[in-house]
Amino acid sequence: MAKFQTVDIGRSASAASIIFAALRRAIVEGDLADGEPLRQDEIARSFNTSRIPVREALTMLEQQGLVKTERYKGAVVAGLSMAEATEIFDFRALVEAEVMRRAVPKMTAEVLDTARACLERFAAASDPMHYGDLNREFHETLYRASALPYHLGVIENAMDRIDRYLRAQLVLSDGMERARREHLAILDACAKGEAERAAALTAEHILGARDSLAEHMGSVSR
Amino acid sequence: MAKFQTVDIGRSASAASIIFAALRRAIVEGDLADGEPLRQDEIARSFNTSRIPVREALTMLEQQGLVKTERYKGAVVAGLSMAEATEIFDFRALVEAEVMRRAVPKMTAEVLDTARACLERFAAASDPMHYGDLNREFHETLYRASALPYHLGVIENAMDRIDRYLRAQLVLSDGMERARREHLAILDACAKGEAERAAALTAEHILGARDSLAEHMGSVSR
DNA sequence: GTATCGGATATTGGATCCAATATTCAATAT
DNA sequence: ATATTGAATATTGGATCCAATATCCGATAC
Known part of the structure; x- marks a missing residue:
């Protein structure tokens, strides 16, 4: 029997999913304007991480259709016609x-x-x-x-x-x-x-x- | 006027999207069984890349609901009840x-x-x-x-x-x-x-x- | 003999570094 | 004056390296 309450710190969200959630929220709520570029470096600095988890978050957002990415150009918030x-x-x-x-x-x-x-x-x-x-x-x-x-x-x-x-x-x-x-x-x-x-x-x-x-x-x- | 046919090699698909497409096809067609683990290292070797683009492909697949990932355990093909x-x-x-x-x-x-x-x-x-x-x-x-x-x-x-x-x-x-x-x-x-x-x-x-x-x-x- | 503990191994997540290319802007030729 | 060229900069995609942890297996205590 478990005598202590376990806290599942191992299951705590990864950096990538935290960044994803934050960016998603910002886009959904309209804090980031359509077409606004999302610089990996800048985002990484603001979360105190490297660009790797940022890129992961951006690929998630792209799969959801919330951003559009172009090679060597980067990601921008995807507006709708x-x-x-x-x-x-x-x-x-x-x-x-x-x-x-x-x-x-x-x-x-x-x-x-x-x-x-x-x-x-x-x-x-x-x-x-x-x-x-x-x-x-x-x-x-x-x-x-x-x-x-x-x-x-x-x-x-x-x-x-x-x-x-x-x-x-x-x-x-x-x-x-x-x-x-x-x-x-x-x-x-x-x-x-x-x-x-x-x-x-x-x-x-x-x-x-x-x-x-x-x-x-x-x-x-x- | 363009005198030569341009080939857009710059717009060629990234390694990540190639891996994504291949894995997606394998899962959709049933070549990979439900619950089958997808090892990053193994996939990376078979595509002659590092694990980075593999991880990107796996995050895409996860967004689509085709695989399930658990921290430190890796990705497996997501079966359906x-x-x-x-x-x-x-x-x-x-x-x-x-x-x-x-x-x-x-x-x-x-x-x-x-x-x-x-x-x-x-x-x-x-x-x-x-x-x-x-x-x-x-x-x-x-x-x-x-x-x-x-x-x-x-x-x-x-x-x-x-x-x-x-x-x-x-x-x-x-x-x-x-x-x-x-x-x-x-x-x-x-x-x-x-x-x-x-x-x-x-x-x-x-x-x-x-x-x-x-x-x-x-x-x-x- | 069985259950528990501890180290070796495997595997993932993230950091740092390098390569490739788009963009910008100054210099130059017409 | 304008268009073109080429170097400097910015920015992304990928490779390599490091940290954290789950799993496996043998050793040990009972």
């Missing part, structure tokens, strides 16, 4: 609606409470840049009930690619107010066990964001 | 049906001819292990007409994860014959411009393969 962004919204609408459809029958009271708490924090949030996190948390809480890990992973990746634009759009005009209203409607459908309605509302919610983004920004990038 | 495989089939059915629905109205005669040629090669193929390639080529040819690159990428990734099991199942019993029949039906719907029917047939085609796999193999791995 309007067509690409639109396609990703369409994809999300398709997959998230289906996940929602399958999640509703499995939602426990606890899941619904957690989601409700998310919305309350969303309404009370003072920092606009925090909306994005709460938005994701709300949706993920509901989706997780589906017990479809592969779907969740794919959704997360798609979300990463467009989150910056979504966040920028959320603070504009009536973005916040509409999101709040639509979230309430989705949660209501979930609470009543109406899977089809929840799925339809989810798709509308995402496609509405797509159209709103297309209006506000003529072209997102390059 | 029955539940995971089933989920990926469901995902494919959802996404590929939608892509097909949107592709049909855009299919030119050339696309249809290319797909038809695929099927003929499929029927005439002598090497059973070549079926898998032709199967993918057939579907991809049709999907590409949709002009939805993000969707295609996601589908490709999902396909990579289950292709081994699919190939193994294809050569069993009536797998080949049924695939041939279903492909013809799909192509027929496409040729007649019946998008909804093509989409429905595509979903059935994939879910049928899912069920067939579930029958033939009690558990896929681990």
